Amino acid sequence: MKRFLAQWRQYFVFGAIFSFFLNLLGLTFPLYMLSLFDHVLQSRSVPTLVAVSIAAALAVITQGALDFIRSRLLVRASVAIDDTLSPDVLRTMLKQAAAPGSDQYAVGLRDVNTVRNFLTGTSIFAIFDMPWSPIYIALVFVLHPLLGWVGLSVAAVSIMLSILSDKVSRKPIEQANHLANAAQRLIGTAVQNSHAIQSMGMLPGVAEQWHKMNRLVVALQTRASKRAGLLQSIVKMLRQSIQMAMYGLGAYLAITNQASAGVMFASSVLMGKGLAPLDILISSLKNFIEARDAYHRLDKLFSAPPEPERMELPEPKGEVRAEAVSLAVGGRTLLHNVSFALAPGESMGLIGPSAAGKSTLAKVLLGIWPPSLGKVRLDGADIASWDSERLGPYLGYLPQDVELFAGTIADNIARLGPKDPDKIIDAAQKAGIHEMVLRMPKGYDTPIGPGGIALSGGQRQRIGLARAMYGNPKFIILDEPNASLDDEGEQALLRALAQLKEQGSTVILITHKASLLASVDKVLFLRDGQLLIFGPRDAVFQKLAEANMVRVQRVQ
Structure with a gap:
């Protein structure tokens, strides 16, 4: 896959560049809150309020435009991946299907679709934004160390929950995907032999075999969903708790004159932006695992060196x-x-x-x-x-x-x-x-x-x-x-x-x-x-x- 990814490197490089400026512009709202509470409300200056609001509005509009361009860029990358990979995957699938005694790679095109859909979803943006999480948390430290330590501890707990969610969900999801592929192959074989199945009364047996496999798939997916759902509930509860803690601690610091009201609101916003990529990755963990597994299967598929160019021979006579x-x-x-x-x-x-x-x-x-x-x-x-x-x-x-x-x-x-x-x-x-x-x-x-x-x-x-x-x-x-x-x-x-x-x-x-x-x-x-x-x-x-x-x- 690396030789294919090299063809689309420019898309991801530009995606990373746009993500840099998007996250830079993401500081607009906390800075706006600081300006309102620490300067505008103190000076009671309408011209200052208008100037700050216009600057913030321009920054938000620019952020929206860059976000749109980044989305379009990744959509174009996904289309390019599909156009490049699908013909080679299809050719390899047909070769494997024709080979004697081979383990047929029957989900190749589905893997291409999985990778393509991942690149157009929210998870890929979370990966681009993830490097900014420590920067946002560091800015909270700048506003006040106590707020920073609260945010850092919550971020650490979120990362541990993310790792735990991956560990408890990966195995059942992989097993479910494997069984789902086997069930799909069974249906394909049944469709090809539908006349024999119908004429010899084999339908109940085929249906029962498929139901057994499908019940296992559903059971494994349910187990993974329950585990992931529990962790997601914990994360949501943690997010609400941290918002309350940030506001409560900020209010305390403001009352004791250790920080301003603007710091209270800005730190909460910064912490929310710092934890957002982790929340997205945890909530879309199933899609992330499927995309990662699909990538590894495609990487294994293309691990063999490409066939060398063969010299074109003259038209055969038939000997x-x-x-x-x-x-x-x-x-x-x-x-x-x-x-x-x-x-x-x-x-x-x-x-x-x-x-x-x-x-x-x-x-x-x-x-x-x-x-x-x-x-x-x-x-x-x-x-x-x-x-x-x-x-x-x-x-x-x-x-x-x-x-x-x-x-x-x-x-x-x-x-x-x-x-x-x-x-x-x-x-x-x-x-x-x-x-x-x-x-x-x-x-x-x-x-x-x-x-x-x-x-x-x-x-x-x-x-x-x-x-x-x-x-x-x-x-x-x-x-x-x-x-x-x-x-x-x-x-x-x-x-x-x-x-x-x-x-x-x-x-x-x-x-x-x-x-x-x-x-x-x-x-x-x-x-x-x-x-x-x-x-x-x-x-x-x-x-x-x-x-x-x-x-x-x-x-x-």
Whole structure:
């Protein structure tokens, strides 16, 4: 975070400068009270009263203007923080979400909002004003030492209460935030699987699990609020008591001619201004803790050194090579020593039993998951050396579960980027959905997702296929592309595969459908994360048939 904060240092420097002059002008009222009681009332001079009042009014107006400018400055800083941090946080969140076995940092954008809201609230002003608290108390000593000692003792008690409030509230607030994030992730998972939950009667179980977590969150927040509320009540009582004590002691000093009436009022005002930042911090302790924790999480997020600038490589032709690729997550080996090569324009069927590692290998080949050992090369270059945003247009991927985004059909086909009508229509025609889209209410501008039309599984699959083929990528992986397709959709898929071969794209097809495998050049058989057979399609199928025949004979 420090490298990001350096970009906004000027905002906080100017905020501190404005705070200096604001607190300097904050002396206006106590000085005005001293002037009224010690000079104006003694001299009974109206011109002096007018002059002092005009000067005080000008100081107050200037103070108000500076306070407004400081507020606007910090609002601008918060907007700059959001604009700078949010894209990097979102990018990091998506990378972590895609990584195998990672602890997903799912509250990153919420942390940015927490920090931004803190910078536009009253707590940040209290932090700027805090250095002036000892100065105000020192001025009370100047007016009279007895008043100063009373103020200093109250300030010490307030600081101890603030520290105590932080200690007794921090742990339950942190636990509540942790549980609240877990409950939010549970709701997100439930929403993604709402159809399964509804159809299999899982709603009571999900609701009960969420209620248990939410009850704990509420209990922890209530415990923290009770503790903080007790301390806040003590602080309020202390503030009223100190006001009475200051006035009472000031009156005593005035009666015994040890101080003037102006000193009585001015010392009370100065003490109030000195203790105000502490009162604000204690009353907004929960927001302060949340902002501090959010800052630490963001700081941890950005603690890794930034990725170096990568040289832009030429457009790939589609030569794919896996060199002894292995992947282990949490002590479990998902892939082991997988090696193969595909020339540009070749197609390969990736087959194997369930949980063999086919989808895992697909993610490694596309650079989504970095291999633990070995290399994946695209046109001879390690795929990790490519910048993902520059490489993305040359890759196409159709996952098993196709998710479309809120927007139009054109937005989804164009990968939420700039929409090229020619490329969108070309991809739709290759996927065989051009006529289907034209029959929709607004054609390619038909909204889907929340508030849009509901699509069938086959329609989503075919739009996802068009998205994978958008821009004629050089390397495409289709994971179970026929999963939700009817006969018409499957025929369209076969035509799309033929067109991909004609345009020279390298294609990997994860399927067990014989009609689709008939279109590939090579086949790779994977089992338990290990490559067992790789070679030309017919040769692989012959070996598998022979191995199956031997297995049958052994059983017999």
